[in-house]
Amino acid sequence: MKWKTIAALGGVAVAAQASALQPLDAFLRGARKSSPDVAESQAARREAGAEANAALGRALPGLSLRGTYTRNQFESTLQLPGPAGAPPSAVTITPKDLLDGTATLDVPLVDLASFARIASARTSARASASLEASTDLRVQALVAQDYYQLVANAALVVSSRQALDVARSSLRIAEQRHDAGTTTLLDVDRARAEVERNVQQLASAELDVSLVARALQSLTGIAPDLDGATPLTDDLHEEAPLERFEAPDDQLPAIAAAIQGRIASEQAATAQRLALLPSLAASATERTTSVAGLTGRETYWQAVVGLTWTFDLTSLANIRARDAAADGARAREQRTRLAARDDIHRAWQTVRTSIERSRSARVQAEVSARAARLALDRYQAGTATQLDLLQAQRDAFQADAARIQADADLVNARAQLRVASGKDLLLEPRASPAP
Numbered sequence: 001m002k003w004k005t006i007a008a009l010g011g012v013a014v015a016a017q018a019s020a021l022q023p024l025d026a027f028l029r030g031a032r033k034s035s036p037d038v039a040e041s042q043a044a045r046r047e048a049g050a051e052a053n054a055a056l057g058r059a060l061p062g063l064s065l066r067g068t069y070t071r072n073q074f075e076s077t078l079q080l081p082g083p084a085g086a087p088p089s090a091v092t093i094t095p096k097d098l099l100d101g102t103a104t105l106d107v108p109l110v111d112l113a114s115f116a117r118i119a120s121a122r123t124s125a126r127a128s129a130s131l132e133a134s135t136d137l138r139v140q141a142l143v144a145q146d147y148y149q150l151v152a153n154a155a156l157v158v159s160s161r162q163a164l165d166v167a168r169s170s171l172r173i174a175e176q177r178h179d180a181g182t183t184t185l186l187d188v189d190r191a192r193a194e195v196e197r198n199v200q201q202l203a204s205a206e207l208d209v210s211l212v213a214r215a216l217q218s219l220t221g222i223a224p225d226l227d228g229a230t231p232l233t234d235d236l237h238e239e240a241p242l243e244r245f246e247a248p249d250d251q252l253p254a255i256a257a258a259i260q261g262r263i264a265s266e267q268a269a270t271a272q273r274l275a276l277l278p279s280l281a282a283s284a285t286e287r288t289t290s291v292a293g294l295t296g297r298e299t300y301w302q303a304v305v306g307l308t309w310t311f312d313l314t315s316l317a318n319i320r321a322r323d324a325a326a327d328g329a330r331a332r333e334q335r336t337r338l339a340a341r342d343d344i345h346r347a348w349q350t351v352r353t354s355i356e357r358s359r360s361a362r363v364q365a366e367v368s369a370r371a372a373r374l375a376l377d378r379y380q381a382g383t384a385t386q387l388d389l390l391q392a393q394r395d396a397f398q399a400d401a402a403r404i405q406a407d408a409d410l411v412n413a414r415a416q417l418r419v420a421s422g423k424d425l426l427l428e429p430r431a432s433p434a435p
Contacts, residue, residue: 032223048128116271127260152408278309
């Protein structure tokens with residue numbers, strides 16, 4: 001039972017030891033490096049982190065330095081009498097050349113709105129990180145779907161070629177019987193039409209392989225190697241109960257991002273309300289000048305403590321806007337939670353249905369292949385009509401195509417179930433190639 005569980009997590013056992021097509025892990029890693037969606041989510045996460053740091057920086061003390069040089073056309077001086085009969089002294093009011101340097105330290109003391117904005121920005125940064133993880137899982141789901149569909153289409157090409165070979169063999173038999181005078185020209189024409197029908201089927205299958213391979217390459221940046229076949233099998237075991245896949249909200253990145261987005265919106269609404277309160281700030285400035293002036297000091301400092309309060313009608317409108325945004329975030333959180341739970345339920349039910357489809361398709365393919373061989377033997381013995389042979393061969397091909405697609409859908413459904421439940425396919429154990 002333990003072996004079955006490990007095999008299911010891989011979802012596929014490769015029939016040949018030397019597989020031509022790269023393993024799924026290679027494409028998953030390629031998508032993590034090359035997918036535009038992943039790159040965009042990573043950039044959004046870095047941007048949100050930088051904005052959180054910027055919000056914090058606005059609430060921390062800030063130091064500014066300023067230096068100026070002033071050249072005046074005229075110099076202005078003032079003669080002041082000296083103390084106790086001393087000679088008067090000249091005081092420069094406006095010098096011809098003046099150098100000034102100031103250093104100012106601004107310290108926010110009490111600004112509750114800024115503190116709430118910092119919390120909101122940090123929560124938004126965490127939401128962006130969860131969105132990045134959610135995007136990575138979504139891309140993994142797309143990669144797995146394209147990968148297994150590519151394997152199915154490649155197997156369908158092989159089956160189509162085999163069907164074409166069988167049709168050509170039937171045509172040769174019909175021609176030989178016509179030359180011997182045991183069958184009519186109508187049988188030859190029917191056999192030739194069947195060959196052409198299989199030629200069209202092969203061309204269509206090769207087109208499907210080309211299109212899916214291109215889509216997979218665009219998604220992962222890796223060109224699939226299609227020189228050989230990579231058949232897929234599954235042991236058709238049942239998955240664990242649905243409750244085992246119902247992960248908590250914090251383990252599902254999409255839900256976690258929605259929760260954090262809702263919290264960030266609520267914190268932004270709180271910050272907008274706190275903006276109605278006054279803010280308290282202090283500043284200290286040190287000044288150095290080349291001319292002492294009336295103060296008689298070339299260096300002096302100044303300290304200021306200020307209380308600021310503003311109010312207008314836009315403040316109330318902004319509060320209502322933030323409250324509405326928070327309501328929208330709550331609705332998005334609920335929608336995301338329902339969609340994520342529905343995805344898990346849908347994927348689990350799809351696996352159950354795919355198991356039955358795959359089991360039935362395998363039996364149908366086996367029976368149809370046996371019927372086609374029997375019809376060929378009877379046709380060669382002259383106890384069956386050509387129409388019986390053609391119908392049996394068509395049924396065999398369609399049954400084999402249905403088996404291929406059902407097996408691919410099953411292994412893909414197992415992968416989709418794990419992605420929906422928040423599991424990284426690159427961290428899941430996989431079955432080894434069959435010897």
